[in-house]
Amino acid sequence: MKKIELLLPAGNLEKLKFALLYGADSVYIGGEKYSLRAQASNFTLSDIKEAVSFAHERGKKVYVTVNVIPREKEIKGVVEFLIQLEKLNIDGIIVSSPAILKLAKDNTNLHISISTQSSIINKDSVNLLHSLGYDRVVLGRELSISEIKYIKENTKAEIEVFIHGGMCSGFSGRCTMSNYMSNRDANRGGCAHSCRWIYDIYRSDEKINDYTFNIGSKDLNGVNFIKDLYDIGIDSLKVEGRMKSLHYVATIAYTYRMLLDDIESGNMRDISFYQNLLESSENRDHYSGFLSGKTDNKLTLYSKTSPEANQSFLGIVLKYDKEKSIATVEVRNHFIEGEVMEVMSPNKELFNVKALKLYKDKERVKDARHALEILEIEVDRDLKINDILRRK
Ligand code: SF4
Incomplete structure (x- = not known):
């Protein structure tokens, strides 16, 4: 096949x-x-x-x-x-x-x-x-x-x-709602999602109406x-x-x-x-x-007023030092020293890793605070470049 x-x-x-x-x-x-x-x-x-x-x-x-x-x-x-x-x-x-x-x-x-x-x-x-x-x-x-x-x-x-x-609530994009509401043309890539x-x-x-109403x-x-x-x-x-x-x-x-x-x-x-x-x-x-x-x-029909922010994405592994078990990670959401994280890695089953120690600019820190900051993390299992760390 x-x-x-x-x-x-x-x-x-x-x-x-x-x-x-x-x-x-x-x-x-x-x-x-x-x-x-x-x-x-x-x-x-x-x-x-x-x-x-x-x-x-x-x-x-x-x-x-x-x-x-x-x-x-x-x-x-x-x-x-x-x-x-x-x-x-x-x-x-x-x-x-x-x-x-x-x-x-x-x-x-x-x-x-x-x-x-x-x-x-x-x-x-x-x-x-x-x-x-x-x-x-x-x-x-x-x-x-x-x-x-x-x-x-x-x-x-x-x-x-x-x-x-x-x-789309229009038939596969046949919609002028966004043009009408915001002067942004959905058929030219500018849809403002006015239906939502x-x-x-x-x-x-x-x-x-005594309820939240949208047509998204x-x-x-x-x-x-x-x-x-x-x-x-x-x-x-x-x-x-x-x-x-x-x-x-x-x-x-x-x-x-x-x-x-x-x-x-x-x-x-x-x-x-x-x-x-x-x-x-x-x-x-x-x-x-x-x-x-x-x-x-x-x-x-979509009924939520807005989706809650998803905080499960914690970081991406940029480098991994196998000898020292240290991963260099670009942070995306807050996590703490000692946290057990889930690892999504291409062509592998999901597995867990523990953040044993965190370092920023060689100094020990207790948590990851800022999106896009670079931390070094000592871990208890081997990681690979491009692995994604997620909240369990
Ligand atoms: S506003 Fe945008 S997403 Fe909504 S129905 Fe129209 S084209 Fe589709």
């Missing part, structure tokens, strides 16, 4: 490296231009070059989103950008506009995926798009598992399915359906979130990698194990999206 691809988002080079190290088979990124995540897309051409060489050295892939809906005056620039991307040896582009399909076909041999923004939710659309030259279709998020199965059984196109991350703001409802001058959706968490997607033979499983933190990206990659490897080896654990791991990366409410085939207000 063809190996299923785990595709993670990356907002910058550091996150890209952690996504790949922690188990993603591929990543998608945005260039500085022509991508929808304007604020998240800070990959210059030289960053893309570095990203591609880091990924290819490890047998992994980099896709670049070029999913802007271009105006006439942008066409020339898009062509130049596509040619530059091909020269950088990227593995494919993700597009939304048929114009970019045509420009890419006329000027490059790039692998082309059509973005979820195009709301493809039936086999006829998939097959038409495939016949036009799209290699892969990223399905709309508004599909149940049985609908996805039917589409996959009736097409030769590669199929990509979203399994984790934010959902807190609103009051008035009848004439009378406020009629809970996030998608498809962990219960990964085995089904694997059995159906989906080509790629995609995670949303180029704006998310390094800890989030690493934890999601690590968990889904473990789940896919466990499925492949026939040793899948209780689903709560993977669910708990995923939840340790973020506190936002989640649900199975449309995968279960059931959606209603209770399942879908």
Whole structure:
């Protein structure tokens, strides 16, 4: 059976490296231009070059989103950008506009995926798009598992399915709420998440809601359906979130990698194990999206006023001196001498380590106080560069 691809988002080079190290088979990124995540897309051409060489050295892939809906005056620039991307040896582009399909076909041999923004939710659309030259279709998020199965059984196109991350309350991003409320264009990467703001409802001058009201959706968490997607033979499983933190990206990659490897080896654990791991990366409410085939207000609407801050990310190991058992750590949240921490390390099961002694600039200290400060920590188990330390 063809190996299923785990595709993670990356907002910058550091996150890209952690996504790949922690188990993603591929990543998608945005260039500085022509991508929808304007604020998240800070990959210059030289960053893309570095990203591609880091990924290819490890047998992994980099896709670049070029999913802007271009105006006439942008066409020339898009062509130049596509040619530059091909020269950088990227593995494919993700597009939304048929114009970019045509420009890419006329000027490059790039692998082309059509973005979820195009709301493809039936086999006829998939097959038409495939016949036009799209290699892969990223399905709309508004599909149940049985609908996805039917589409996959009736097409030769590669199929990509979203399994984790934010959902839009508009139909796959077809929304002008952010433009209206904040003059920030969601279809140009500037979404202000206006659907998640807190609103009051008035009848004439009378406020009629006595509860917290927003129209934002809970996030998608498809962990219960990964085995089904694997059995159906989906080509790629995609995670949303180029704006998310390094800890989030690493934890999601690590968990889904473990789940896919466990499925492949026939040793899948209780689903709560993977669910708990995923939840340790973020506190936002989640649900199975449309995968279960059931959606209603209770399942879908986000009800918290704001997620509590997640303090489980304690630090990253920058260096490790095996002889002295001393790890040099970049701190992310407060911890104390003597604390037992959980270690997330690529290709390993989780394990615990005790922070026996802490040093800052060679002086003994009792706790880690400031985010991004560098501490040396004497530990009771060997660590490795890029290990992530978490609160137990
Ligand atoms: S405001 Fe909400 S529904 Fe609209 S594009 Fe942004 S996230 Fe999607």
